[in-house]
Amino acid sequence: xxxxxxxxxxxxxxxxxxxxxxxxxxxxxxxxxxxxxSVIIQTGKxxxxxxxxxxxxxxxxxxxxx
Numbered sequence: 001x002x003x004x005x006x007x008x009x010x011x012x013x014x015x016x017x018x019x020x021x022x023x024x025x026x027x028x029x030x031x032x033x034x035x036x037x038s039v040i041i042q043t044g045k046x047x048x049x050x051x052x053x054x055x056x057x058x059x060x061x062x063x064x065x066x
Contacts, residue, residue: 011039011064021061
């Protein structure tokens with residue numbers, strides 16, 4: 001049985017990505033940390049506290065912004 005795996009181009013730390021699937025669809029963010037199956041991105045800062053807003057995105061659910 002032949003199985004074909006899609007090669008997913010992973011983002012690197014510092015890259016800007018756009019979420020294409022899921023709850024955060026359409027949002028852009030800067031990659032803070034790359035993990036085996038996902039990346040952690042910062043999508044903005046909380047207006048009152050100034051703390052970064054972070055989310056985890058699976059490698060299949062984003063595209064790198066050029």
